[in-house]
Amino acid sequence: MFLKMNLTKMFFIMMLIFSTLMIICSNSWISIWIGLEINLLSFIPQMMSLNNQMTSESSMKYFLIQSIASINFLFSIIIMFITNININSLNFIIIMLNLTLLLKMGAAPFHSWFPKVMKNLSWFNCFILSTWQKIAPMIIISFCLFKTLIFFFIIFSVIIGSIMGISQMALRDMMSYSSINHLGWMLTSIIINNNLFNFYLFIYIILNMNIMMMFNLCSFSYFNQIFSVNMYPQFKNIFFYNMLSLGGLPPFLGFLPKWLIINFLSNMNMQMICIILMMTALINLFYYIRLMFSSFMLNYFENKWHAYKISPHLIKYINFMTIISILSLILVNLIYNI
Secondary structure (H helix, E strand, C coil): CCCCCCHHHHHHHHHHHHHHHHHHHCCCHHHHHHHHHHHHHHHHHHHCCCCCCCHHHHHHHHHHHHHHHHHHHHHHHHHHHHHCCCHHHHHHHHHHHHHHHHHHHCCCCCCCHHHHHHCCCCHHHHHHHHCHHHHHHHHHHHHCCCHHHHHHHHHHHHHHHHHHHHCCCEHHHHHHHHHHHHHHHHHHHHHHCHHHHHHHHHHHHHHHHHHHHHHHHCCCCEHHHHHHCCCCHHHHHHHHHHHHHHHCCCCCCCHHHHHHHHHHHHHCCCHHHHHHHHHHHHHHHHHHHHHHHHHHHCCCCCCHHHCCCCCHHHHHHHHHHHHHHHHHHHHHHHHHHC
16 A cells, blocks of 8 residues: 555545445436535545645645536536526536536646646545546546537647646656546547446556555655666666556557557547547657656665665565556457457
8 A cells, every 4th residue: 555544544535435436326416416525525634644734735726626616516507407408508518517527637728736736645645636536527527428528628638748747857747747648548538438438547547556656665756766766676677667558658558548549539530639649648658768768777876865665565566567567468469369
């Protein structure tokens, strides 16, 4: 785990999981709104930390943004009930719901709050914010999808997430813009097929968990720490493989969902979106490779005050997940051919 759990944190994590499941299983808009509020109130206490006073600033920013989005969501529901889903107001309601949910996820150009909130959080909370907190809004968007609007946000998210990530020196900022870029891919998968979205999200959670767990173990927060600390060669290789997989380079696991999305887009004659997604994926892959290339080429003496100990069982787990990331695409092709 990223941190030691106490009973209070375990309670809020269970409430976080329960609220998401409640949203997925709901059959009314009011119960979905209640689930979103429970989700918000169960995540904010986890953001707070006595060791880092800046978490209070992040939690306040997150609370304000999510509250504005919840008010807009509730306003859209009220209009829906008042007009009794009139044909003239239907498109307006769907657009309002989509904009609200895109704001809650931090899709570009509503993304400015996301890196600011993420930069002061622990790596465990960064993982929750960039993965689990996107599930509920994504599921709701699949219920009321307005494709013309979503394509606009897909293009903005992949472009801003890739270009803005190049200039980042803080690892949390880099991972936040990477999350915005992957959000564009996930929105594209929702337009194509819900099963494809579930598959993409599952793989993204695995890769993000591996990378952020290693950042947490080594206490990395900035770009230069990766090559200024004399890591184990085994750990450098694991970093490198997982970063390449997150960037979508074949034959790693992260390439498989992107390959499926590109294939579906080509069959649907959406070549323009396909080209934009591929070009921005290359930019993402560039700053992942730049990050790891420096750690291989530059060697510094190990600082005694930066010594860290890693559990052997945790190393075995990370090695196992890395092997899956490397070999899974080959195994999938072998199974498909059989």
